[in-house]
Amino acid sequence: MKISKTAQSVSDSVTMxxxxxxxxxxxxxxxxxxxxAGEPDFDTPVFIKEAAKRALDAGATKYSPAAGNLELRRQIARKLKEENGLDYTAQQIVVACGAKHAVYEAIHAIxxxxxxxxxxTPYWVSYPEMVRLVGGIPRIVETRQEDDYKLTAEGLRRAITDKSCLLILNYPxxxxxxxxxxxxxxHLGDVLAGTDLAVLSDEIYEKLVYGDVEFRSLAAVCPALLDRTVTINGLSKSYSMTGWRIGYAAGPADVIGAIAGIQSHTTSGPATFVQLAAIEALRQGEPDIRRMHAEFAKRARHIHQRLNSLEGVSCVEPTGAFYVFPNVAEHYPRLGVPGSAEFCRRLLEEARVACVPGAGFGCDQNIRLSFATSMAQIDKGVDRLAEFLQNA
Ligand SMILES: Cc1ncc(COP(=O)(O)O)c(C=O)c1O
Structure with missing residues (x-):
């Protein structure tokens, strides 16, 4: 059967x-x-499951408004105001089937x-593909390990051309x-202020920050950008609700209206009873978030120490999310591998450790390890990696 050129331009997800x-x-x-793993290894908190069951029993089984349940959008507006210092009305928020779809719709709308x-770089694998899907051109902006792989004001200034339309930032x-x-x-905001670039700020991992790092929303730090920033967030990572598919976009009324229009003709609103459970999650989820966060914080410190003690491995300390991204390229010549994909393939086949090649994120010198797994598994996996690096 004929496959469209657009669909053919999309690559397979390396993570998958x-x-x-x-x-x-x-x-x-x-x-x-x-x-x-790209998802927490904890079960969804029981009170959220109970809320979904109650909603089902109460008959919340019909279509929801296309932009999402109004009470959920109000709860999100409250959360964004209280926790992030962002002033959005419920009408400036769309609830989507996961943050992934919210990102895609925002790109489509802009x-x-x-x-x-x-x-x-390093970027979440789906961003360039989503840009290609709407006919846009992804312009990859290299960052440096010395800068902890963060985009600097200077790097941003150099990357902007008169064709640039949108910057995608994701942190943690x-x-x-x-x-x-x-x-x-x-600093980034100062550069952006002198342009008319739109910004998509993907803050899905906001609750997962470690050490003395303070998370702040981009549009709150740079209020001058508020009317051209779309803030993306969702419940998947913080509440361990990846399979429930609830994410959202908040932003200027015109972009949100366009996103709601796209959504009304594609997925419609997310599952009705799931949205009712999401309201409860936002109301009462903090203690569970803190419990999971404490565990992730311990693992972040531990895996970073262990990886950094390996010969020829250098690893920026993870201050957010549940990933570490060590540079292992020193080992490529000795192993005779051309890059991260072959490194990971051999690591899996020979040492039975699954990591994700950095190539898929635009950094072929690195591999990604998720610490959404137990301490015992972390130790076992790093032991095997150490042996592979020594003896392979
Ligand atoms: C940076 C980033 N944004 C968005 C998402 C998508 O989240 P959701 O499961 O809510 O679609 C992910 C999931 O891996 C992610 O890593």
């Missing part, structure tokens, strides 16, 4: 490929340690064919595990 192979090996009885979208970052400080955001 490694996870699929690791799953296959596990199903064959092979003891694989998987650092591939980018015309031929427009360039600035995407700093997947896959880098970093978080921009308010001062760093302010």
């Amino acid at each position: 490929a490694v996870t699929a192979r690791a799953k296959q090996m596990k199903s064959e009885g092979i003891d694989v340690v998987s650092f591939g 980018v015309d064919p031929g427009d360039e979208v600035l995407i700093p 970052g997947n896959p880098s595990g970093f978080c921009y400080t308010p001062a760093e955001l302010a």
Whole structure:
């Protein structure tokens, strides 16, 4: 059958490929340690499940408004005001089927064919593909390990051309595990203030920051950008609700109206009873978020220390999300591998450790390890990695 040129331009997700192979090996009885997970290893808190069951029993089984349940949008507006210092009305918020779809719809609403979208490395794999899907041109902006893989004001200034239409920022970052400080955001904001670039700020990991790092929303640090920033967030990571598919976009009324229009003709609003459970999650979720956060914080410190003690491995300390992104390129010549994809393939086949190649995130010198797994698995996996690096 004919496949459109647009669909053909989309590459397979590298994250999915490694996870699929690791799953296959596990199903064959092979003891694989998987650092591939992009989701918390905790169950969804019980009170959220109970709220969904109650909603189902009460008959919340029909269509929701296309832009999302109004009470949920009000709760999100309250959360954004109280926690992020952002003033949005419920009408400036769309609830989507996951943050992923909210990002896609926002790109769709802003980018015309031929427009360039600035995407700093290392980037979440889906951003460039989403830009291609709407006919835009992803412009990858290199960052440096010395800068903790963060976009600097100078790097941003150099990357902007008259075709640039949108900047995508994601912090805490997947896959880098970093978080921009308010001062760093302010520097980027100064550069952006002199342009008319729109900004998409993907803050899905906001609750997962470690050490003395303070998370602040971009539009709160740079109020001058408020009327051209779309803030993306959702419940998947903070509330361990990846399978529930609730994310949202908040921003200027015209963009949000356009997103709501796209959504009304594509998915419609997310599942009605799930949205009612999401209201409860936002009302009462803090203690569970703190419990999961405490565990992630311990793991972040531990895995960073262990990886950094390995010969030829250098690793920026993760200050957010649940990923570490070590540079392992020193080992490529000795192993005879051309890059991260072959490194990860051999690591999985020979040492039974699943990591994600950095190539898919625009950094071929690195691999991504998710610490959304137990301390025991972390130790076992890093032991195997150490042995692989020594003896392979
Ligand atoms: C940076 C980033 N944004 C968005 C998402 C998508 O989140 P959701 O599961 O809510 O679609 C992910 C999930 O991996 C992510 O890493």
